[in-house]
Amino acid sequence: MNKKTGIFLILPAFIILITIFIGPTIYTIVLSFSSYSFTGVEFSGLSNFSRLFNDPSFWRAFYNTLIFVGVTVPIELFLGFLLALVANKAMKGRSIIRVALLIPWALPTALNALAWRWMYNTDYGLFNSILINLNIIDTPINWLGEIPLAMISMMIVAIWKTSSFMALLILTGLQTIPSELYEAAKIDGATNWQALRKITIPLVRPSIMVSLLFRTGDAFRSFELPYNLTGGGPVNSTETLSVFAYNNFFQYLDFSYSSTIALIQFLLLLGLAIIYLRTLRWDIYE
Amino acid sequence: MALRKFFGLVLVVLFGVVALSGVSVEIGISPREIGAVMDEHISNFEAQNPDIQIEWLKVPGVPGQQHSQYVTLFFGGSDKPDIIAMDIIWPGEFASRGWLAPLNEYFPEEEHAEFIENMIDAAKYEGDVYGVPLYINGLHLYYRKDLLKKYGFTPPNTWEELVEQASYIVEQEKDPNLYGYISMWGKIEGLFMNYLQFFWGKGGEFFDEEGNVVVNSKEGVEALQFMVDMIYEYNLAPESIVTYTPDDARILFQQGRAVFMVVQDFVWPILTASDSIVADKVDFMRVPYFEGYPDTNTVCLGGWLLGININSQHKEEAWKFIEYLTSHEAQLRTAAVTGNLPTRQSVYEDSRLVEQFPVANKQYKDFMVGNVRPSAQLGEKYTQVSEIMQREIQSALLRLKTPQRALDDAVSQINALLR
Numbered sequence: 274m275n276k277k278t279g280i281f282l283i284l285p286a287f288i289i290l291i292t293i294f295i296g297p298t299i300y301t302i303v304l305s306f307s308s309y310s311f312t313g314v315e316f317s318g319l320s321n322f323s324r325l326f327n328d329p330s331f332w333r334a335f336y337n338t339l340i341f342v343g344v345t346v347p348i349e350l351f352l353g354f355l356l357a358l359v360a361n362k363a364m365k366g367r368s369i370i371r372v373a374l375l376i377p378w379a380l381p382t383a384l385n386a387l388a389w390r391w392m393y394n395t396d397y398g399l400f401n402s403i404l405i406n407l408n409i410i411d412t413p414i415n416w417l418g419e420i421p422l423a424m425i426s427m428m429i430v431a432i433w434k435t436s437s438f439m440a441l442l443i444l445t446g447l448q449t450i451p452s453e454l455y456e457a458a459k460i461d462g463a464t465n466w467q468a469l470r471k472i473t474i475p476l477v478r479p480s481i482m483v484s485l486l487f488r489t490g491d492a493f494r495s496f497e498l499p500y501n502l503t504g505g506g507p508v509n510s511t512e513t514l515s516v517f518a519y520n521n522f523f524q525y526l527d528f529s530y531s532s533t534i535a536l537i538q539f540l541l542l543l544g545l546a547i548i549y550l551r552t553l554r555w556d557i558y559e
Numbered sequence: 560m561a562l563r564k565f566f567g568l569v570l571v572v573l574f575g576v577v578a579l580s581g582v583s584v585e586i587g588i589s590p591r592e593i594g595a596v597m598d599e600h601i602s603n604f605e606a607q608n609p610d611i612q613i614e615w616l617k618v619p620g621v622p623g624q625q626h627s628q629y630v631t632l633f634f635g636g637s638d639k640p641d642i643i644a645m646d647i648i649w650p651g652e653f654a655s656r657g658w659l660a661p662l663n664e665y666f667p668e669e670e671h672a673e674f675i676e677n678m679i680d681a682a683k684y685e686g687d688v689y690g691v692p693l694y695i696n697g698l699h700l701y702y703r704k705d706l707l708k709k710y711g712f713t714p715p716n717t718w719e720e721l722v723e724q725a726s727y728i729v730e731q732e733k734d735p736n737l738y739g740y741i742s743m744w745g746k747i748e749g750l751f752m753n754y755l756q757f758f759w760g761k762g763g764e765f766f767d768e769e770g771n772v773v774v775n776s777k778e779g780v781e782a783l784q785f786m787v788d789m790i791y792e793y794n795l796a797p798e799s800i801v802t803y804t805p806d807d808a809r810i811l812f813q814q815g816r817a818v819f820m821v822v823q824d825f826v827w828p829i830l831t832a833s834d835s836i837v838a839d840k841v842d843f844m845r846v847p848y849f850e851g852y853p854d855t856n857t858v859c860l861g862g863w864l865l866g867i868n869i870n871s872q873h874k875e876e877a878w879k880f881i882e883y884l885t886s887h888e889a890q891l892r893t894a895a896v897t898g899n900l901p902t903r904q905s906v907y908e909d910s911r912l913v914e915q916f917p918v919a920n921k922q923y924k925d926f927m928v929g930n931v932r933p934s935a936q937l938g939e940k941y942t943q944v945s946e947i948m949q950r951e952i953q954s955a956l957l958r959l960k961t962p963q964r965a966l967d968d969a970v971s972q973i974n975a976l977l978r
Contacts, residue, residue: 322782396797418799506953507956508746508957
């Protein structure tokens with residue numbers, strides 16, 4: 274097989290990628306520097322950006338997104354790591370634990386959000402009913418109707434759902450650690466805690482890295498959860514950047530402004546990813 | 560297996576032949592609107608017009624999601640669906656984007672008078688007409704007639720009476736799960752509709768003579784203060800009301816957990832169904848007004864219209880189907896099956912309407928004191944104005960701001976948007 278044939282063979286996939294991925298990306302960038310109207314697209318310089326930086330709704334959405342990412346991702350990482358350690362233990366029922374880990378993550382987020390919306394319901398929801406019957410509270414808790422409780426409720430759903438995703442990724446890393454290392458450490462008289470710190474964590478670091486990158490990106494772009502759980506309310510305390518961009522595009526038909534939001538979101542995420550890659554080094558044998 | 564494959568192939572070929580034999584017109588409308596009667600309308604129409612096939616694109620039931628789907632299709636310049644069903648607040652917005660075909664040649668001025676005037680106003684944008692009213696709906700005050708009777712009350716005409724009655728009933732019933740007043744105060748369009756009814760009921764106007772937004776007037780602030788008081792002062796509405804959609808309210812009412820409720824008319828068939836525990840205990844009336852304002856129109860109207868996609872390849876055939884769906888007989892049948900009221904005035908003079916849908920005239924009477932949202936004046940800015948209002952109203956309902964402050968903020972944001 275010569276080079277020409279090779280190029281010829283990847284051409285279809287390449288063309289499809291260009292059209293469905295790169296085309297819209299370029300169009301988004303074009304739109305964010307222009308004003309879109311029925312008459313056509315007109316270049317408008319940085320006006321969309323100056324409007325964005327003076328828009329309190331944008332800053333609110335930005336703040337909500339940062340808080341959401343900043344709280345959920347570390348907790349998910351911690352819980353995911355614990356779950357992975359449990360699932361990695363050679364014991365009975367290990368396969369059941371792994372399946373149980375998969376379920377929350379495999380359910381579609383939108384359905385999850387709707388199910389949780391029912392459970393959180395103040396007037397006839399599952400949680401209030403349990404808490405009242407156990408005499409833990411005497412008046413129902415307004416899970417989704419108070420600030421900042423609505424945001425906390427939303428974070429709980431995210432943590433429940435994606436800790437298991439983190440666990441699965443970290444578990445794959447744990448599986449690659451040779452057991453001889455632990456045996457050698459045991460002979461040298463290392464405690465479990467020392468083994469965890471000196472062997473497990475350094476060796477599992479690449480998987481942690483990957484799961485952090487994936488999850489931060491996902492959490493930063495979270496849309497289905499706020500959209501279906503709270504609709505961004507009460508007021509706009511749970512409106513994330515993605516919901517803000519969506520509303521501007523689909524509800525207010527402000528295509529240029531919405532593209533600007535998406536572009537800024539992309540740049541922020543890119544920045545985050547670079548910081549990650551810099552601070553959590555890929556190579557484990559430093 | 561082979562046999563099944565063969566039959567499948569035959570079917571596909573047959574469908575292909577059928578599709579080639581006529582023009583196919585696609586209509587986008589959600590099953591939630593007039594879904595129960597849609598198949599019947601389609602087969603009747605196709606029997607009358609053998610050269611036209613109707614495809615039904617079942618869009619989602621939540622108006623916001625439908626809106627998103629249409630925006631995606633139009634933004635991409637799609638020629639399908641040929642016909643779309645539009646919420647009363649969309650035609651101005653879609654027309655201003657150049658997505659709808661003007662219907663002046665099909666739907667001349669002299670025929671407009673046959674429809675309810677408010678609905679025609681909503682169909683117009685800059686002098687052209689872009690939609691034909693399909694059905695009309697609005698908000699009503701639903702109440703528990705058994706509870707009112709038990710304590711010797713007649714249904715309230717004013718909000719002051721409602722507060723007095725609801726407070727007394729809740730106090731006497733001693734049921735912690737019984738709320739005095741519920742409605743859809745989540746961060747949705749319904750919240751703005753519900754605010755407007757209190758605002759109008761004080762004699763408030765959204766625009767002044769010069770066309771300025773004056774929602775932060777004395778009437779506006781008092782209306783919002785009343786909503787806040789409903790929760791914290793009179794303790795009639797639960798604090799969780801700020802998360803309610805119309806369905807959330809309906810479920811509570813259906814469980815017998817509320818005395819008064821304001822939502823759209825789609826709940827009537829559900830509340831009076833045989834499996835509803837409040838089936839024989841519920842009644843409805845026009846939305847009240849405040850003392851001293853008996854002449855105000857407080858019923859917030861909604862409704863749906865049919866328009867034609869500007870890129871449609873079959874505008875003539877699409878028009879034929881719209882004509883059919885909005886005809887006297889079709890509207891009568893739609894009302895009988897789904898409870899969605901006609902927009903053609905002549906249907907209300909037809910004795911069959913009340914026979915087939917007993918509360919039709921009662922609902923229609925409420926619409927006579929109806930009022931529309933300011934969507935025609937705001938055009939494509941309407942959804943954003945509504946969102947600003949929802950956000951600021953909720954700020955007051957959560958006591959983050961005083962009503963005066965919330966509405967001042969709303970007006971300054973709306974003015975910045977309209978500039």
